[in-house]
Amino acid sequence: MALPAELFLSPSPQELTFIAEEELIEIVPSFSMSRVRLISASPSGVYGPFQPPSKAVVPLWLALSLKRKKKCRIICPEWLTVENLEQLMQAEKENSESFVPLPRHFIEVSKVLLDVAASDLASPSELHSLLLSLRHIRLAKIRTGLRPSNPSLPSANNAPTQSGADTGPFSAGGEYLKLTGLTPIEIVEMRSFLGGVMGMMKSLTDKPDGDAGGMDQD
Amino acid sequence: MPSFFDSDDEDASIPTRPSGRRDRDSLPNHASSSRTSSPPSSSSFLDRLRSTATPNRTNRSSSTAFTTLDGSSTGIKRYDLEDVDEEGPSNVNINGLDLGGRDGELGEGLEDFEAYQFEDDNDVKQLIRAWMRERGTRDIMLWEGELLDTVLHKVEQQGSMLELLRSDPKTSEEEHFKLQLVSTEVERVKYLIRSYLRCRIDKVERYSHHITLEPEVQSRLSELELHHARQYTNLLHQHFSSSVLNSLPEWLRRMDDVGNDGTSMVRQPNKEIPVLIHVLKDCGEVVLSDGERASLEPESMHLIKYELVERYVRLGWVEVL
Numbered sequence: 001m002a003l004p005a006e007l008f009l010s011p012s013p014q015e016l017t018f019i020a021e022e023e024l025i026e027i028v029p030s031f032s033m034s035r036v037r038l039i040s041a042s043p044s045g046v047y048g049p050f051q052p053p054s055k056a057v058v059p060l061w062l063a064l065s066l067k068r069k070k071k072c073r074i075i076c077p078e079w080l081t082v083e084n085l086e087q088l089m090q091a092e093k094e095n096s097e098s099f100v101p102l103p104r105h106f107i108e109v110s111k112v113l114l115d116v117a118a119s120d121l122a123s124p125s126e127l128h129s130l131l132l133s134l135r136h137i138r139l140a141k142i143r144t145g146l147r148p149s150n151p152s153l154p155s156a157n158n159a160p161t162q163s164g165a166d167t168g169p170f171s172a173g174g175e176y177l178k179l180t181g182l183t184p185i186e187i188v189e190m191r192s193f194l195g196g197v198m199g200m201m202k203s204l205t206d207k208p209d210g211d212a213g214g215m216d217q218d
Numbered sequence: 219m220p221s222f223f224d225s226d227d228e229d230a231s232i233p234t235r236p237s238g239r240r241d242r243d244s245l246p247n248h249a250s251s252s253r254t255s256s257p258p259s260s261s262s263f264l265d266r267l268r269s270t271a272t273p274n275r276t277n278r279s280s281s282t283a284f285t286t287l288d289g290s291s292t293g294i295k296r297y298d299l300e301d302v303d304e305e306g307p308s309n310v311n312i313n314g315l316d317l318g319g320r321d322g323e324l325g326e327g328l329e330d331f332e333a334y335q336f337e338d339d340n341d342v343k344q345l346i347r348a349w350m351r352e353r354g355t356r357d358i359m360l361w362e363g364e365l366l367d368t369v370l371h372k373v374e375q376q377g378s379m380l381e382l383l384r385s386d387p388k389t390s391e392e393e394h395f396k397l398q399l400v401s402t403e404v405e406r407v408k409y410l411i412r413s414y415l416r417c418r419i420d421k422v423e424r425y426s427h428h429i430t431l432e433p434e435v436q437s438r439l440s441e442l443e444l445h446h447a448r449q450y451t452n453l454l455h456q457h458f459s460s461s462v463l464n465s466l467p468e469w470l471r472r473m474d475d476v477g478n479d480g481t482s483m484v485r486q487p488n489k490e491i492p493v494l495i496h497v498l499k500d501c502g503e504v505v506l507s508d509g510e511r512a513s514l515e516p517e518s519m520h521l522i523k524y525e526l527v528e529r530y531v532r533l534g535w536v537e538v539l
Contacts, residue, residue: 003420011353015413018406019346036396038403039372040342065402101517176506177521179494184539187494187521194521198492 010191016184017112020105021061026075028055029066038062060109067117074117079103080110082123085130092137099138099181107135107185142182142190341369342407347537349414354494354538355524355531356487358421358429361440366414369407376404418443421487426451427473428486489525499535501527 011019022040029050037046040059047058055075058066066072078084079102091100103109110131118124177194179187187194348362380401383389389397422429422443429435429447436444455473463471476482501514504526512520514527514536530536 003416011350018409019350022343022346033392033396036399038400039369039376039407040340040403061402061406062399065399176512176523177492178512178518179521180518182519184494184496187519187539191494195492198521202490 010188011184013108013185013188016105016188017108020108021059021064021112023060023105023109024057025060025063025077025109026055026057027063027066027072028053028075029072031071060112064112064116067120074113074120076113076121077103077109079106080113080121080127082126082130085127085134089130089134089137092134092141096141099141101181102183104183105185106183107131138182138186142186146190341365341372342410345369345407345410345414349410349417351531351538352414352417352421356421356491357489357524357528358418358425358435358438358487360438360532361418361443362414363440366411369411373404373407373411376400380404419446422447423450425486426454427484431474431484489528490523492521493524493527493531494521494539495519495527495531495536496539497530497536501530501535 029052031050032052033048033050035046035048041047047062048056050056050072063072063074067074079088088100088102110127113121114124114128114131121127177198344365345362348359348365352359380397383393383397422439423446425435426447429439429444430451439447458473459471463473472483474482474484495514497514497516497518497520500516503511503513504522505511506526507523512522514520514530519539520527524531527536531538
C-alpha cells in the first residue's frame with residue numbers, strides 16, 4: 001500500500017514534531033543577513049532581516065537549523081520557564097477533574113529545544129525534570145481517567161454525558177470520548193489503544209443485525 | 219448523503235465569507251480547474267498533478283515577483299533572496315497568491331469550507347491541515363487542487379531560483395547560506411506534498427471499487443486519482459477473474475455481491491471509526507447514538523464517530539488531528 005499500515009489513521013510522533021516545527025519562535029541572530037523569501041512566510045513572504053542584536057521571528061525548523069550552525073540564540077518561549085512549569089504542575093495537581101490547557105505542541109517543542117538549544121535555556125536540567133514530572137502527572141491522570149466503573153477517580157473527560165454504566169469515561173456505547181485539554185501527541189500515544197477499546201465496546205453493544213455493509217475494520 | 223450537503227437551507231446557517239474571497243467565486247472556472255485537468259502526459263508525477271489550463275494561472279504567475287524577472291541572474295538574485303525594499307508591490311503579489319490557495323474545496327454546495335480563519339495562516343499550514351485531515355479520517359476528503367497548485371508553483375519557483383544561483387559564480391557567501399535555508403524549506407514542503415498524495419493514493423486504492431460506483435465520491439477526487447481508481451479496479455478485477463473467478467460457477471463470480479448479513483463485497487470507508495477532532499467554531503451539539511448529547515464548543519477536543527461530525531469536518535469548522 002502507498003501508506004505504511006502503522007501510519008494509517010494515526011500520525012507518528014515524528015510527523016507531529018515536523019508539524020510543530022512550523023510554529024514561530026523568536027531568535028537573536030549572531031550574524032547579519034538580509035531578508036529571506038520562503039514559501040511558508042506569509043503574508044509578507046519573507047523572514048528577517050537578521051541584524052544582531054535585534055530579534056527576528058522565524059519558524060522553529062529554521063531556528064533549529066541556525067542553532068545547529070551556531071548562528072543564533074533561541075529565545076525561550078514564555079511557557080518554558082521553571083516558574084511557569086512549576087505553576088502548571090501545581091495547577092495540574094490541584095485540578096484533578098480536568099487537564100490544564102497547554103500550548104498545542106508543548107511536548108514536541110520542549111523536546112527539540114532541550115535537545116538542540118539547551119544552552120539557550122535557563123537551567124535546562126531543571127526544566128527537563130519538571131517537564132518529565134508534568135508529563136507523568138498527566139499520564140497518570142489519563143490512566144485513572146480511563147479506568148472504567150470507578151466514579152470516585154478523576155476522569156479524563158469532565159463531560160456531563162457519563163451514563164453511569166460501566167463505560168467509564170466513554171459515552172454512547174464507547175463511541176464518544178471528550179479529550180479537551182490534552183495535546184495531540186498525548187492522544188496519539190494512546191490512540192491505538194483507544195481505538196481498540198472503542199471498537200470492542202461497539203461490538204459488544206451493537207445489535208447483531210443492525211450492521212452496516214462493507215465494514216473496514218482493522 | 220449528498221442530499222444532506224446539498225440542501226439549500228444549509229447555506230443560511232453558514233456565516234458569510236470575507237468579501238475578498240467572494241470575488242473569486244465569480245470565476246466559474248476557477249474552482250474546478252484542478253479537477254478538470256487533463257490526465258497524464260510524460261512529465262514527472264508532480265508535474266502531472268498540476269492543472270494544465272487554469273485561467274488564473276497565467277495571471278498569478280505573471281504577478282509574482284520571481285517571474286517578472288527573466289533578466290540577468292544578478293537581477294533575480296536581488297529580488298528573490300532579499301526582497302527589495304518596495305514592499306508595496308511584492309506584498310500585493312503575495313496576498314494574491316495566498317488568496318489563490320483555498321478554493322479547490324468548492325463543489326457540492328460547500329462554498330464556505332474555509333469559514334474559520336486562522337491567524338498567521340499560510341499555504342504550508344493549510345497543506346499541513348489538509349494532510350492531517352486526510353490522515354485522520356477514513357473517508358476521502360475533497361482534493362485540494364488549488365492549494366496544491368499554488369504550493370507546487372512556489373516550490374518550482376524556489377527550485378529554479380536555487381538552480382540558477384547555485385551555478386552562478388557571482389553568488390556571495392551570504393546568499394549561499396540563504397540558499398541552504400531555501401532548499402531546506404523546499405525539501406520540507408516536498409515531503410508534505412508527497413505524504414499528502416501518498417495518503418490519498420492509499421485511500422484511492424483501498425476503496426477503488428467503491429469510488430467507481432459512487433459519483434459523489436468521484437467528485438472529491440482529482441482527474442488523475444479518478445483515472446487511477448478506475449484502472450486499478452479494472453486490473454484487480456481482471457486479475458481476480460483470470461486467476462480464480464473464471465473457474466468458479468457463474469453465480470459466484472460477482473465482485474459486488476451483498477452477503478446474507480448485508481455485508482457488501484465492495485469495501486467502503488467505515489464512517490463509524492472515531493476521529494479525533496479539535497473544534498474551531500461552535501458546532502452546537504451532536505446527538506450520540508444513545509440519545510445523549512455532546513456539545514462541540516470551540517477549543518474542545520473529542521474522539522467521536524466520524525459520521526456525526528462529517529459535516530463539520532468538511533466545512534472546516536473542526537480540525538482533524
